[in-house]
Amino acid sequence: MLGKTANAIFWMFRYLERAENTARLLEAGFRMALTRGGDAAGEEWRSVINTLGMETTYEAKYGTYSGPEVCDFILRDKDNPECVMAMVENARSSARLARTSITAEVWEAVNEVWMTLKAALARPVREANLNEVLYSIRREATLVRGATYGSMLRNDIFHFARAGTFVERADNTARILDVKYHLLLPSLAHVGSRLDAGQWESILRALSARRAHREVIHSGKPDASGIAELLILDARLPRSLAFCWQALSGNLAALAQLHGHESQSNAMVQDAEAALSATTIDDIFDRGLHEFLVDFISGNQAIANAIAEDYRFTR
């Protein structure tokens, strides 16, 4: 397959994953803001913008953090190149570029995400409709995932697609954790405090991990470090860092095998994954959660760069 096509596939799935995660985060933030109100709600909205790394562009436009403005900025503002609509546009352009490498089902699913959101986001979203819009983003993303699993041949194209998904998801999960890392530090955890419980819940919601968390509670770890352990090291949770790198290492190993030779990116991810699975949550706290997450994000980025180089994405 063409290097350019592999690049387009990889990014198509990165953009889709980012659009979906952005919607999840907004959904969690919206819920938090609703349950708090007043200044606290403004803080919540600020935190959503921070997690998404959009504070500079946001503050260039708005002086305060309010629900309608934050939602509009995140979902559809043309001044925000990272808004959900822009991600979906990018995903669809990439899909068009790689049209010959995806099945009609996948193409139609991506095209439908675009059509649905273009209609839903033609005008500012009213608060009453926000849940519906966010729900439709998640649903449409799920349809693309279903089409991908149900119709794509398990070849190099599929592995580039999945690699894009897991690189992006690992990055997004790590960023969410990093913004909230202080809440997860054992020393600062006021177990039982309503505020923290709400904050934890918002993280868990954003990562579709509430149900998984209930399981963890059953096994006896109802505290902040238990949540951190779940989201970082539990390879059963599809949005955990461990899961993402485990899946990514599978995809990169398959790509190396299909291309008939070892690759830089595969060597990197195998090492990184082995190191992560040998780590305990206590190791991470000893070293510093924030430091760990910063290293994780840059390590993940280095793997993405190596993939682009190994498979001649651009040259």
Added chain:
Amino acid sequence: MSKRAEANFDEMFHADGSVRPAYSEYQQWFEAQDPAELRLKDKEAEGLFRRAGITFNVYGESAAEERLIPFDMVPRIISGKEWRKLSRGIEQRVRALNAFIHDLYHRQEIVRSGRFPERLLRNNEAWLPQMVGFTPPGHVYTHIVGIDLVRTGPDEFMVLEDNARTPSGVSYMLENRETMIAMFPDLFARMNVQKVSDYPSRLARSLAACAPSATSGKPVIAVLTPGIYNSAYFEHAFLADQMGAELVEGGDLRVVEGRVQMRTTAGFKPIDVLYRRVDDEYLDPLTFNPASMLGVPGLFDVYRAGGITIANAPGTGIADDKAIYSFMPDIVEFYTGEKPLLPNVPTWRCAEPDSLAYVLDNIAELVVKEVHGSGGYGMLIGPTSSKKEIAAFAKKLKAKPENYIAQPTLALSTCPIFTKAGLAPRHVDLRPYVLVSPNGIDLTPGGLTRVALKKGSLVVNSSQGGGTKDTWVLDD
């Protein structure tokens, strides 16, 4: 206009309102349908096209602007007998076109014989001196030809235009059929319609048969597109996908070790046949337009050395110029030794003083076209133009007569379209797609029917409000 419209040949109905045989089965089916249901289906069709992303980009509009070409759900039906006759004429014409191009770039026998004026080659932008003396692999110049046909009577098909460069629209032929099958499966169970769906595999086979001498193993085919912002990008991707070929842009290609190679995830890999959907002048910045970002530096040298097949061959545009068109009957006769089976539309070449005088005297009745124009732009339709428009056009014509040809305003045939008020006749044309390889000429039964959706309009171009129909050739 209305008087002429009444005299038009309608392909579905006789003048007395009875149905012609090819349409009788369809008409029975149509009568049995609930009109409200059909109106719903009409809406459904648009949804099917949007969902599949079968759109074209419109130049000059914002990047995200993608339009659908309107689709009409009444098929255009041609009997097997009509088609057999048509296809003989088309094959003859396409054979002559290839022989003509080969001759022009070699001995120019036709010029020597006095049957074709040399002045038409001089200063012609489509003429490529780089092709002189070179014979493409398999001796094929026009791997894909679109012959635009119009009809004026039961047995009267005429060629309006030859498209020998990179004819587009075949994806609509295929998608229109898919849409019809999805909407009206019962119709296809009732009627024997010859299939068009194997066009992509026929195209792949035909292109592979033209592979260059450097090929080892199964020929590798790639479709060269200008990119996702090109108006026909959907079609480029569609054809590559259906043929199982790579879809490449100039940036993916490089000349390595005397071959044109594409950058794959596993390194550079040679291409044997390049189905290019970019114009000649953008193919190779070293040989043609040095500013082109779309092409591949060095492509032409590889081509001349037998390292790649370019389809269609560079320089074929020389055969589809509108001034050259007027010589086609002579060209067909010269190379095949037969009388043309398919006539041209009578054409006055304004470069000739007598013809110019006639055209100026009768301009209000004629269609005047620019020799290099396309897409329905730069033409005058006398009978539907105002005095002012005609005077302005006549002025342009007198200033540069060699730039124009004129044709009578034809009583183009009509075919019904589905409207809110029921069936209504509209003018149509037809573009069949012809494949050429050393194994012969391969014609897919049918083609793209374009239809002028506006009542009385003769302009079928999609850029000017035209639509398309599924075209059925019956297996009878």
